[in-house]
Structures are given as C-alpha cells and as structure tokens.
Amino acid sequence: MLFRSLVAVAALFAASPALAHEPGAAIQTAAAAYVRPSNAERLAVIVDQLTAAGLPHEIQTFEGGNQRSGPMAGSNVVVTLGDGPRDIVLTAHYDAVKLSDGSMSQGVVDNAGSVLAMIEAMKTLKGQATDHRLIFVLTDQEELGLIGAKAWLAAHDKSRIHAVINADVAAYGRTVMYGENNGGQSGFVLGALRAQCAEQAVDCVAFPIYPPSDDRVFSAAGVPTGRRLRRLPDLSAQRRPRLLGRRRARGLAGNPGRRRGAPDVAGLQRRRGQRPEGRLRPAGLPAHPFQGR
Numbered sequence: 001m002l003f004r005s006l007v008a009v010a011a012l013f014a015a016s017p018a019l020a021h022e023p024g025a026a027i028q029t030a031a032a033a034y035v036r037p038s039n040a041e042r043l044a045v046i047v048d049q050l051t052a053a054g055l056p057h058e059i060q061t062f063e064g065g066n067q068r069s070g071p072m073a074g075s076n077v078v079v080t081l082g083d084g085p086r087d088i089v090l091t092a093h094y095d096a097v098k099l100s101d102g103s104m105s106q107g108v109v110d111n112a113g114s115v116l117a118m119i120e121a122m123k124t125l126k127g128q129a130t131d132h133r134l135i136f137v138l139t140d141q142e143e144l145g146l147i148g149a150k151a152w153l154a155a156h157d158k159s160r161i162h163a164v165i166n167a168d169v170a171a172y173g174r175t176v177m178y179g180e181n182n183g184g185q186s187g188f189v190l191g192a193l194r195a196q197c198a199e200q201a202v203d204c205v206a207f208p209i210y211p212p213s214d215d216r217v218f219s220a221a222g223v224p225t226g227r228r229l230r231r232l233p234d235l236s237a238q239r240r241p242r243l244l245g246r247r248r249a250r251g252l253a254g255n256p257g258r259r260r261g262a263p264d265v266a267g268l269q270r271r272r273g274q275r276p277e278g279r280l281r282p283a284g285l286p287a288h289p290f291q292g293r
C-alpha cells in the first residue's frame, strides 16, 4: 500500500537517474533553456516544455515579494494527474536567485534539474492509475522566502494532502541526499524513500539537518513531507560494485542511510578537488543518522 501510494517517489527515482546518467542532447538542451535573464522567462520555458510533452497545466498567480524586493506577483505552475480521495504533492521551485550584482544565477542545479526530473516523472505517470491524486507544483519565489509554496498551501485544503515530496538541487550522479527533520508525521514518507533507495540500489545519504526549502512550508503545517532530494557526483566505477555487493551481502537493503564502510561523499569530493558538502553535515553530527538512538 505504501509503495502504491507513493508511486511518485518511484517515478522520481526512475526519472532522475535517467537524466543524470544519460545527459543526451535533449536533456542538455532542456536544462540550458532555463538559463534566462528573468524568472518570468524561466516560467515560459516550463510552459513550453509541458506543452511539448502534452501535459495540461495551470498557472496560478499570487501576490508575493518580500521586504527587499517589494510587492511582486508570482506564478506557480500546477500539473494534476490521476485521481483519488487524497493528494500527493510534488514540489520543485523553478525560480533562480538574483545575484548581488543584479544579474540572475543560471539556476540549473538549483533548481531546473529538479524541475526537469519532475517533468520526467509527470511523463511517466501520465495516464497511469494511481491511488492518490498527484499534484505537481513548480513553485515561484522560493528564493525570496518559500513564498510560492506558502501561497499554494494557503489556497488548498491541507487535510487532503497525504504526503509531500520536495526536490531542491539536482546535479548529476546517482547519490541521493535527503533531510530527516520534517517532523514525526513524515516518518512513512522517509520509509518509502528508503525502501526505494534499497530496491533500486541507489546510494542515499540521510542528513538530520537540512537548510530550508519549500518542504518547510508543508512540514510546519503538519503535513507529512519528504525533504530535498539532492544528487551528488557518482561513486567511482571501481568502488560502486564492491559497495553494493557488500551492502547486499550484509543484508542492509532495508536501511540505506550511511553506515560504516559506506561512501564518504564529502571526502570523495575533497579528493576530487570539488567543493565538499560539509556545510550540510555540520561537524560533530554522527556520520550515520541513527547512531546513538
């Protein structure tokens, strides 16, 4: 039941690695299209891509902005698939952040990559029978303070929401990072995520603390929420089979969080000269989220 109800998690998994590992010309073109000088133009890119995929969508405008920007209208893009008595809401923000010199960030990793993964999931799920209604909300003004997500939730009956899955920051590789601090009501969402990590032999790294994204709007409202999928560079070709073999041999498939012997992603990045992700795992926190519990 859990698997069926959270079919969307599986679809995201199915879609995202395909994007990550087969960065063909089509995907590169789709991602590059988001590099635009304004969020309004990024919105137009989404509309084009959804239209090309034959996905009916709705643009829901809201009065947003913050103290720094002043009042500013925003636009969420909503795609609804399937039907059911309750909703699974999948969110990814499409707006890019404005840099201090006034120009726009390219906003491909943060967060056009997640938007593309969501669109791939929509294509996979379109026309499929589901136990729940699926509502994809591609949000605006996340970078101004999660404003698009707040506007969407304010206009919806949260008691209908069975679970929320938010994707923020998507690069490449098959490692998924996720936050665990979305409240006790979100335990079954994390359970579904971990089950998918195990079933699909995807490396997943849990973090007890994660910086805010749209998920915080929903978890603060008491809605079960899965938080911020994030991909990191792939493990080396030599290391992956050995690790996966060891994991299977040890019967660890039910718990894909990082264990002793599991990949030290930050260390791997440092050795490759990439920026370590230590910011996301503050010093002193246990390497494995369940240590000491």
Ligand SMILES: [Zn+2]
Binding pocket: 093, 110, 111, 142, 168, 169, 213
């Ligand atoms: Zn983001």
